[in-house]
């Protein structure tokens with residue numbers, strides 16, 4: 001088994017450098033424990049691990065939705081570990097993120113939802129986002145939004161209300177909205193967990209396409225090991241807040257899977273899902 005617990009970035013081309021970060025929540029839970037990772041533009045990283053392993057906490061630290069309690073985070077050479085206020089909003093804008101729940105504005109059209117991504121791009125303060133949604137958008141902004149919808153293959157749905165779409169379509173809108181931010185990194189926290197297999201495949205293909213066409217890193221938390229194997233150029237295995245595996249899909253054999261999810265087949269949480277989908 002290839003096991004890389006900690007490696008420091010040596011390559012200046014790295015987009016993200018995670019240097020020995022830990023996260024201890026105020027209630028004492030140590031959700032991340034000394035995690036290091038260097039991420040480049042050609043990376044498509046699948047992060048796997050049991051429920052509670054720290055996958056979401058890790059992605060949320062990366063875009064500074066939460067602040068690590070130890071260690072350093074660097075985005076394109078800039079230390080973002082402790083940024084606040086406007087600088088913090090800029091950091092979040094530079095990282096597109098999607099979630100299992102799509103978090104769309106249900107009563108707005110698909111196009112308006114994507115334009116919310118442009119507002120994040122332009123607005124000086126979060127308060128303006130809500131107000132500005134009612135204003136007339138310049139044609140150039142709409143063109144960007146349409147391009148993003150084209151990239152995810154649903155430009156024909158632009159004028160439909162978001163809450164009339166299927167789950168797979170809504171996730172594609174969420175991806176288009178994140179793309180409209182012109183992100184330098186794309187993060188996805190269990191983006192296919194609530195989708196049927198065909199929609200899941202479509203969403204994973206779109207994420208792969210984003211990585212390849214835009215040459216930005218994509219990091220995806222996944223519970224389905226078969227998707228992690230097929231799409232992850234690198235796979236990170238997390239357990240109890242630590243990275244216990246880093247390697248390629250071909251390295252992900254039964255021993256490695258046991259080391260990530262625990263040895264008792266079917267008893268460890270998360271393992272059933274792997275067996276079913278694998």
Ligand SMILES: Nc1ncnc2c1ncn2[C@@H]1O[C@H](COP(=O)(O)OP(=O)(O)OP(=O)(O)O)[C@@H](O)[C@H]1O
Nearest residue numbers: 025027029031049050051052053054055056057058
């Ligand atoms: N805000 C918080 N306050 C306290 N503990 C938290 C908080 N958020 C997460 N945790 C804890 O941190 C640990 C890691 O949680 P996290 O959500 O990152 O796991 P996960 O790998 O994403 O799990 P899942 O696969 O179920 O989504 C868990 O023990 C969780 O209960």
Ligand SMILES: [Mg+2]
Nearest residue numbers: 055056057189
């Ligand atoms: Mg999670």
